[in-house]
Amino acid sequence: MLISYFKTAIRNFVRHKYFSLLNVLGLALGMSVSLLFISFYSFVSSFDDFHSKGDKIYRIISTVEKGVKRTDLASAPFILTKVLENEVPEIEEVVCINAAFSSVVVSSKVNIPVQGYYADDNFFSVFDFKLIQGNPRTALLKPNSILLKESVATKLGKSRELIGSMIEIEGAGLFEVTGIVKDESLSHFSFEVLVSMSTLPDTITQRYIAGVWKSFRDQYIYILASDQTRREKLQESLDRITNILNEKARDSRISLKLQALADITPGPDLENSLGPDTDYLLIFIFGTISLLILAPACFNYSNIFIARALKRSKEVGLRKTMGGAKLQIFAQFIAETVTMTVISLFGALIIFFLIRPEFEDMMPGNWLDLSLTWEMVAVFLVFAIATGMITGVLPALHFAGLNPIQSLKGLSVNNKFSRMRIRKVLVVFQFGLSFCFIVLMFIFSKQYQYNLNYNYGFNTDNILDVELQGLDPAKFDAEFSRLAEVQTISKSSGILGMSFTETYVREQSGKDSLAVVQLFVDSNYIENMDLLLVAGRNFPPGDFTQERHIIVNEEFVHAWNIDHAIDAIGKTFLVDGNYLEVIGVLKNFHYAPLHTPIRSFFFRTDTSQFRYANVKLTTNDIKNTMTSMEKTWSTLHDSRKLEAKFFDDEMEEFYFFYRKLLEMIGYLGVLAISISVLGLLGMVIYTTEWRTKEAGIRKVFGASDSGIAWLLSKDFLKLMFYAIALGIPISSWLFDDFLSAIQYYRVSIGIWDIVISVVIFFVVGVLAIASQVRKVAVKNPVDTLRYE
Known part of the structure; x- marks a missing residue:
């Protein structure tokens, strides 16, 4: 039965090539951004998965309140280490990390700038970073001990020759190489070298001693809880410690919280954070944009599918007369839609490969790698099937519910659907989204130029x-x-x-x-x-x-x-x-x-x-x-x-991010506009087909070509006006709010930005409508009256 459903789907696609092409293109464009989001979320969610004790590892994060100012920090005071070791028996290990190491490895071959961490000697007892060479238990015990990442060791020479050798660190003297760390581990820790904590310079140590509980810079504390310890119990111990601290504090309050290792990336937006910036807000915005691009493409498919109900309703009526059940009709149309989305997946993958490098370059530090794996291919296939099932529900329910007698007579409910308000609302939403992206492109291009030409109050020439x-x-x-x-x-x-x-x-x-x-x-x-x-x-x-x-x-x-x-x-x-x-x-x-x-x-x-x-x-x-x-x-x-x-x-x-963001917004804008135009083309084609004979009768009674064109176009132009009326206040509010979140000094939306966006929006829309309406308007009435 399933095979027959898919055969029927393929025959329908071949029979209606133009509409099938429109649907495939629209779904491919819409799904491409979702594929990007799925791969991005999958990548950042896999950070630190390789630690065998990961479910028991926590980072201690801090919140400092001083007057009305509140600062959430990923770091914590080093003095807390001794307190935890002495007063919280539920903790097995406490690991301190200082992120202040930044220097140059001096070599006769090449001098290599490196950055890394000072780490406690029990670092490898808690975290499962693999050592190619070296003993993890003793690698960080002695002062002036250093471990190199595999990539750094490769630049200096063979790793086996480096173990036990001395290398010069600029301004700090000679260090003994005690280990080589494998590069492959995907973690929020971003380091090229690890240095023993006993090597931490006295100047930094004195600063922490002077600051005591107020010194947070570059200091990070991780704990390994015992097997039987509940998170709530540990948090109670931290609360008890902070209550004692705040009794003595005069000008500020400190609170300490546990953050599970799995919640760091992605996680909340914290200052002094380690590793790449992948907070929940970024995930939410990216996911929302993906949905806003995908939803119009799915709607286009459903809209065009149901709009052509008359041609499919007789088929459905005949199948029901021959004993076809509602569930079978429903399954057939779901199978058609799933087949369409799976075919569209190939197009979406092509677009994904084209835009992936640009998206990876947007992230500073070159840490993002969205290379395709077989696991991700399987996830993409599941996504395409799920998209097809969700997209096909409305058309499948529509056709499964048709009355067989009315269907055979051609009296479908298509005209009722065409008058539904929800259809017009969704079309306006789709056009409004395209208009907002056009405005967004103008605003970000202005902001980029604004940043480059801004008067910073100092000289930059020569x-x-x-x-x-x-x-x-x-x-x-x-x-x-x-x-x-x-x-x-x-x-x-x-x-x-x-x-x-x-x-x-x-x-x-x-x-x-x-x-x-x-x-x-x-x-x-x-x-x-x-x-x-x-x-x-x-x-x-x-x-x-x-x-x-x-x-x-x-x-x-x-x-x-x-x-x-x-x-x-x-x-x-x-x-x-x-x-x-x-x-x-x-x-x-x-x-x-x-x-x-x-x-x-x-x-x-x-x-x-x-x-x-x-x-x-x-x-x-x-x-x-x-x-x-x-x-x-x-x-x-x-x-x-x-x-x-x-x-x-x-x-x-420095403002490279804005340029890349502008390029990405431009791409998303082109996608949104393209999907809208494809949906508009589909509806215009259907409308002109449906009203071809009406146009011929009107021309016989004296209607002009321009009058026929206006008759067929006016409903779509009205929807475009509604979209602009909706898009202007939304884009003004949304973009101003969005820009204020990422930049304090910013441009605002001007009247000319709106005017130019409106002109572009209408030019694209009118061209799409005119390309199909003109064919009917200039046709000879003799030909149109014969049209069936």
């Missing part, structure tokens, strides 16, 4: 940022200042507008502390970047090994309730254990990306923190200038090549 790569800044100055193309040179710890760090500041006579963003610079930096001093003076030239001064922004002055910028000069603040004096106040500028507002900020001076030289050039021949700089660099650092980028280029690369 500034070349050179990575010092451990080179002495004084030597760099001495050699590069001799080049005729070099105008001025300054140094910094990060790139303004893109990278920065944060610390806590307390007034000399006060008790409350304030989080402040910081950047370490020299005395040339403010002038080199054309920053404006509104009060005070610049850093004096000289030796910056001993910090004495800070230069703050206007927001810092307001945060401490100082009335005038000049009044802040001379005030002293406690910063990382040192009392530093304010000697200058800068006009507010954007030290961070545009998705965050301007907050309290200051410049500090410490030559050990300098990572970049900011070189202002005066040249029209960039190629020869770079050649001269490379020659000068080779005399200072013969083992490493010059790494330099112009500030404007770095800014454009």
Whole structure:
């Protein structure tokens, strides 16, 4: 019986090639985004599945409330480790991880920048990362022990030769290689090296000791619960600890919670998180978009299928007269729809392969891999069958419920269905979605240009940022200042507008502390970047090994309730254990990306923190200038090549996400519009077929070609007007709300954005309608009156 159903389905597809092609294209387009979502969700959900003790592993996350500000953190204070070991017997193991390791492996072959974690010696007792070489029990016991990921070891040499050997870490000395970690493990831990916790520098350790329960940066605590321990029992112990802490706290409250290993990726949006950013909001938005693209394609199929009911109703009536049951009729049409979706799956897979690389590139860090596996092929096939069954329910119920006598006479309920309000509502929704995507493309393209051309409050012209790569800044100055193309040179710890760090500041006579963003610079930096001093003076030239001064922004002055910028000069603040004096106040500028507002900020001076030289050039021949700089660099650092980028280029690369997001939105917009046009074409074709004889009669009685065209088009044009009336307020509200969630400084929807979107929407819709209506309108009445 099933075989006969599928044979009937194939015969119907071949007989009605045009409608079948429209349905296959529409479903393929709609399903392609869903395939992308399924593979993405499957990938991120498989993180950390390989840990054998995963169901008993928890991360301790923190929530800090200070006044009205609430911050959810993936990190926790290191001091909590001792408390847990001493006061919570239900815990088998406590593992501390510090994510502050970032340096360069120095080698005669190649110098490799690496980032990783300082980890406790029981790391491999809890987590099942595979070691190609090395003993997991002893690999992290001794100071200056380091484990390399397989990819890093390959760059340095054969892994067997590296075990037990000494490698140089820039600025930290010699380390013994005690293990090689296999690359394959898919985890929220993102590291290239692991270093023993006993190697953690004293400068970092002292900062944690000084901060005690207020120091959260780069610190992560994982626990392994005993077999009999319930999660509720562990949470009660954490609550008891935090209650004791909060009794002593004056300016803030801390709460600690357990987060299961399986809930980290995907999980809630937390600050200081490790690994890729895959919070629940991203999953929800992506899933919703997939559904919004798929639903119109499924609706198109059902709409066209039922609209052609007259031609299928006689078939159904005959089958029922011959003894066919409702269930059999229902099963036949479900089988037809499933066959259609399975055929469409092949088209969807082609589109999936075309867009997959672009989607993978959208995620920073190149961690996403949506390569197809046999398991995913099986999942896709199940999805196609499920889509077919859901899509076919309405047509199957419609045809299964037909009266056989009425069906044989051709008196189907098709006309009743065509007047149903729900049909018109769904068509308006479909068109409205397409219109919203058109508006969205305009808004994000404007936002991208807005970001690139935004006035950040500092100079970016002809500034070349050179990575010092451990080179002495004084030597760099001495050699590069001799080049005729070099105008001025300054140094910094990060790139303004893109990278920065944060610390806590307390007034000399006060008790409350304030989080402040910081950047370490020299005395040339403010002038080199054309920053404006509104009060005070610049850093004096000289030796910056001993910090004495800070230069703050206007927001810092307001945060401490100082009335005038000049009044802040001379005030002293406690910063990382040192009392530093304010000697200058800068006009507010954007030290961070545009998705965050301007907050309290200051410049500090410490030559050990300098990572970049900011070189202002005066040249029209960039190629020869770079050649001269490379020659000068080779005399200072013969083992490493010059790494330099112009500030404007770095800014454009930094907003690479917006460009990729714009491309993806453009693709989704094309999909939504294409699906709408295919559905519109199908309905217009059916309408013109249905009313061909009517058009001929009207022409005999004197109707013009344009009158016939208007008669056949007006209902569809009305629906397009309704879609625009619905889409304008929704797009204005939705996109403004969405942009505000991802960027603080943003563009708004203007009247011209709406006008241009309306014009594009109508041009596409009218062309689709006119392509079919014109054929009927210009036909000779003699031919149309013979049409059956």
